[in-house]
Amino acid sequence: MARRADHSKEELASLVVNTAEELIAEEGIDAFSARSLSRAIGYTAGTLYHHFKDLDDIVTQVNTRTLVGLARAFADGTPSDDPRQMLHNYADAFLGYITLKRNLWNALFEFRRKPDQPVPPWYVEAIASLIRIIAQCFADIRPDLDDKAAHQSGQLVFASIHSVVSLDSSGRLNLIMDRDIGKVVHELVDMHILAYTHRTK
Amino acid sequence: MARRADHSKEELASLVVNTAEELIAEEGIDAFSARSLSRAIGYTAGTLYHHFKDLDDIVTQVNTRTLVGLARAFADGTPSDDPRQMLHNYADAFLGYITLKRNLWNALFEFRRKPDQPVPPWYVEAIASLIRIIAQCFADIRPDLDDKAAHQSGQLVFASIHSVVSLDSSGRLNLIMDRDIGKVVHELVDMHILAYTHRTK
DNA sequence: AAGTCTAATTGAACGTCGTTCAGTTCTGGA
DNA sequence: TCCAGAACTGAACGACGTTCAATTAGACTT
Numbered sequence: 499m500a501r502r503a504d505h506s507k508e509e510l511a512s513l514v515v516n517t518a519e520e521l522i523a524e525e526g527i528d529a530f531s532a533r534s535l536s537r538a539i540g541y542t543a544g545t546l547y548h549h550f551k552d553l554d555d556i557v558t559q560v561n562t563r564t565l566v567g568l569a570r571a572f573a574d575g576t577p578s579d580d581p582r583q584m585l586h587n588y589a590d591a592f593l594g595y596i597t598l599k600r601n602l603w604n605a606l607f608e609f610r611r612k613p614d615q616p617v618p619p620w621y622v623e624a625i626a627s628l629i630r631i632i633a634q635c636f637a638d639i640r641p642d643l644d645d646k647a648a649h650q651s652g653q654l655v656f657a658s659i660h661s662v663v664s665l666d667s668s669g670r671l672n673l674i675m676d677r678d679i680g681k682v683v684h685e686l687v688d689m690h691i692l693a694y695t696h697r698t699k
Numbered sequence: 700m701a702r703r704a705d706h707s708k709e710e711l712a713s714l715v716v717n718t719a720e721e722l723i724a725e726e727g728i729d730a731f732s733a734r735s736l737s738r739a740i741g742y743t744a745g746t747l748y749h750h751f752k753d754l755d756d757i758v759t760q761v762n763t764r765t766l767v768g769l770a771r772a773f774a775d776g777t778p779s780d781d782p783r784q785m786l787h788n789y790a791d792a793f794l795g796y797i798t799l800k801r802n803l804w805n806a807l808f809e810f811r812r813k814p815d816q817p818v819p820p821w822y823v824e825a826i827a828s829l830i831r832i833i834a835q836c837f838a839d840i841r842p843d844l845d846d847k848a849a850h851q852s853g854q855l856v857f858a859s860i861h862s863v864v865s866l867d868s869s870g871r872l873n874l875i876m877d878r879d880i881g882k883v884v885h886e887l888v889d890m891h892i893l894a895y896t897h898r899t900k
Numbered sequence: 901a902a903g904t905c906t907a908a909t910t911g912a913a914c915g916t917c918g919t920t921c922a923g924t925t926c927t928g929g930a
Numbered sequence: 931t932c933c934a935g936a937a938c939t940g941a942a943c944g945a946c947g948t949t950c951a952a953t954t955a956g957a958c959t960t
């Protein structure tokens with residue numbers, strides 16, 4: 499059997515990415531493989547390689563969706579006029595999203611791409627846009643400081659919180675502490691706000 | 700050929716762990732395998748399983764050494780009477796050690812043990828002892844606060860810095876920022892000190 | 901309508917991995 | 931001296947990612 503007409507090229511491509519997303523979300527990245535994916539969509543493993551360069555390619559597309567989803571979660575966060583409160587709201591949005599999509603988030607950072615493979619530029623851009631949103635809050639807290647300071651604080655708070663949340667998400671935070679990740683995150687946000695507030699011009 | 704007398708049971712065990720450590724340090728955990736390890740020591744892969752439960756077992760022993768080495772790096776850190784300065788010195792010791800042993804450190808946190816496998820208790824204890832050392836600095840900064848507060852700050856600063864350094868060590872920090880990890884770490888330390896100094900009783 | 905071209909799909913294959921195990925050989929103790 | 935059991939090998943199992951010759955069905959040409 500060959501050359502079936504079950505799906506058009508586009509249909510099959512989105513079927514693959516959709517199913518990959520479901521599989522990773524439910525079973526985790528460790529249980530994900532070319533064979534399990536192809537079994538799930540009713541095709542052979544070889545077929546995947548006619549529509550995608552390799553498994554990296556497929557996982558990258560899933561990861562991109564995860565990042566886009568995070569951006570949407572940020573946008574859907576509770577609005578507030580107080581930039582300090584808004585930072586906490588973003589933190590909640592972040593935490594909520596990752597809690598909901600634990601396995602997908604872990605896939606985003608645990609997946610080992612081949613050494614030479616460069617990070618796709620929209621990865622970087624997706625993260626940069628989140629950081630700009632955060633930096634704006636800092637800029638609102640101290641309008642007398644320049645944009646660079648706000649941007650650096652945005653990067654720092656994103657890196658801090660992302661790291662700690664990932665540590666928790668991969669089940670390793672309890673190696674270090676027995677506290678609730680929610681409390682820790684908000685404590686970190688308060689610390690960054692405090693430090694920024696106390697900055698000298 | 701079977702039953703060679705090249706090494707005693709203990710000699711072979713330490714040969715395995717030593718060689719595993721070298722291989723991981725030089726090639727990274729991805730290039731590490733039962734076959735590459737056994738090839739390096741001149742035995743068959745099957746032999747490994749007569750002396751160790753599985754590869755997890757071997758990697759865990761290497762990881763334990765890495766953690767012990769970190770504790771020694773802490774102890775060898777430049778002493779100082781100023782607890783604030785001491786925190787920065789510990790941060791430098793941490794950073795220096797991880798820079799030196801990048802691949803081993805990544806192995807410690809990137810290696811996926813089987814789902815049910817529990818974390819060995821001395822892992823937790825090794826980390827806990829590092830945190831106690833850090834917590835002491837906080838206790839010295841504000842002797843009026845209770846030990847619990849110092850301990851929590853110790854955990855938090857360890858988690859923060861460990862996470863950010865790991866992010867850098869695995870080559871992902873530059874997704875978020877283009878700043879030097881050294882500067883970032885000391886900035887974080889200063890933030891934690893500032894926050895602790897401003898704590899209400 | 902018949903024939904040809906081409907894209908899609910399969911299934912077997914390659915070399916890798918962790919792990920197990922029957923079989924073989926050697927060592928230490930009785 | 932003999933033998934139980936420990937140490938070691940090499941083949942095997944079922945997984946993995948990936949490639950590719952062979953096959954087939956749809957699209958295009960005449």
